[in-house]
Amino acid sequence: MAQINPKLGDVAANMALYEAGVRDAASQDVDLVIFPELSLTGYFLRDMVPDVAVRLASPEMERLKALSREVSLVAGLVLESEDHRFYNAAVYFEGGEVRHIHRKVYLPTYGMFDEQRYFARGGRLRAFDTRHGRLVILICEDLWHPSTVYLAALDGALTILCPSSSPLRGVTDGAEQDDNARYWELITRSYAETFGMFIVHSNRVGFEDGVGFWGGSGILDPFGHTVCKAGYYDEAFVAGEVSHEAARRKRTRAPLMRDEDVDLTIRELERIRRE
Amino acid sequence: MIPTNVSLMRRILVAFIRNEVRKVGLERVVVGLSGGVDSSLSAMLAAEALGPDQVLGIMMPYRTSSAESLEHARLVVEKSGIRSATIEITAQIDAYFEVFPDADPKRRGNKMARERMTILYDHSARWDALVAGTSNKTELLLGYGTLHGDMASALNPLGDLYKTQVWALGEAVGVPEVVIDKKPSADLWEGQTDEAELGFSYREVDELLYLMVDQRYGRTELIAAGFTADFVDDIARRIMTSQFKRRLPVIAKVSHRTIDRDFRYSRDWGK
Known part of the structure; x- marks a missing residue:
């Protein structure tokens, strides 16, 4: 996880951070590096969205493909469709190719957030196969909806990659x-x-207009144990091992996904929708 | 109860100052020192974030300002090791009010606050610095400040902290005890205190504001929580009528893209 502090609206400067992140990964024999949500552009883009958007054929995409020849990577960027919709997207690059695109499905538009004003909503949630196993990408708020994690598990993913730009807020006594x-x-x-x-969570740091991002990126294993964890508020590069043996042991001990009754869920969901 | 998690607030605010100052390519801030807890805390947080050498505290007394205020500001300068300057504002204020001798204390106080603002901004240009603000959340919500005067700044570390939290954090970062313990005053006339002028104590109003604003309690819930209906209504009215102080001037919409309505960019655009 490259816990970086992107510059708001400066894609060239942020691309340099990506290059440094990939270099760090390569030098530490890391196979996959995850950059935070919208970290190629910055988060509170507002009217800048169309100015920083990339298309599948943009030179930035070529640059990211080239970087992925060395190390697989997840980039957080604004993706423009042929019919000019702008998506808050995370793109999985591997072996010089785009392997998967996830367009954020839950765009927070309340309180301090205004994503649906600027972005089109993604309409798909799919697991995909990679050198590093079957994965699902969920961007920030996507993960706050338990249905997305449930679908990811049913779709056969053993790992969720979650890039985020999660702002710090709320001070409580006694909390660190x-x-x-x-x-x-x-x-x-x-x-x-x-x-x-x-769960591999890659969160950014830094401030935009007084709003801080808390960092604290890390990996949790299927037992809920911390595999690795970055510090809070400061830039960091943190890596840990995702071992399928651990998933196997956990799922052998508690085969809940094996026992999951998809038909029951679908029947009841259809009833709820009908009613 | 208002949370006063001082170690977390301190960490956030120091990181905020460091980030927001450096991202515009600067290293320094200037702050007006009144001798009160707000400006003392703002200066000391800035010193922690940027180093005391990168902070200039300016004391700007008027001839009727209390000697104690100046003495307390000097204590803060000594304790924090920041740079300092004293610039009297008596000559220019008196020259202006010679023309308007009937001006009431409020007009005079506002004029002084705005005079101090122009000095801070001039020094920020002179010294390649940003002006650090000192208005806390209580004052901002009540509108208890001078628009374009003490409310003006480039970055304000205290704007989301109630006075109760300012006191707690001030104690934690080492604001001199005498500054924390004294009665808050705008020092506009002899013996003035904020709480006498407002008609309630900061601790009392902070508890109400915290429930009303942060926790979004409705009127009925606030009264059930023990506040009188008159107090709740008075504070709600103060917040509403001072809203203009927390916004940019209204712009008449003519075009398809009007600044701050449908021309929307973050302040940290490109930073």
């Missing part, structure tokens, strides 16, 4: 971190243990 960091750590741990999956 802000309230939002506390909540993230609670749900990622619960998801990892409940679904018997690895």
